[in-house]
Amino acid sequence: GNGFIVPPADPDALARAITDLVALDDSGLARMGKRSRELADSRYGWDKIAASTERVYDKVRAPRSRSPVEAP
Numbered sequence: 001g002n003g004f005i006v007p008p009a010d011p012d013a014l015a016r017a018i019t020d021l022v023a024l025d026d027s028g029l030a031r032m033g034k035r036s037r038e039l040a041d042s043r044y045g046w047d048k049i050a051a052s053t054e055r056v057y058d059k060v061r062a063p064r065s066r067s068p069v070e071a072p
Helices: 011-023 026-044 046-061
Strands: none
Touching (some): 026 046
């Protein structure tokens, strides 16, 4: 996997995850790091962030239909 998921407020689970992490050899750590980096790049890489920002800009610039406001 890409990491360890530990339930909140579960010190035993946290201790097991730390023990499992410490037990990994260098190649296991390298694989985990590589997969984590790939996941982060696929979700939060520049291309994704730029496309998301452009969608926001497009929404802001899009003409909106406005109903006439009646004077009180």
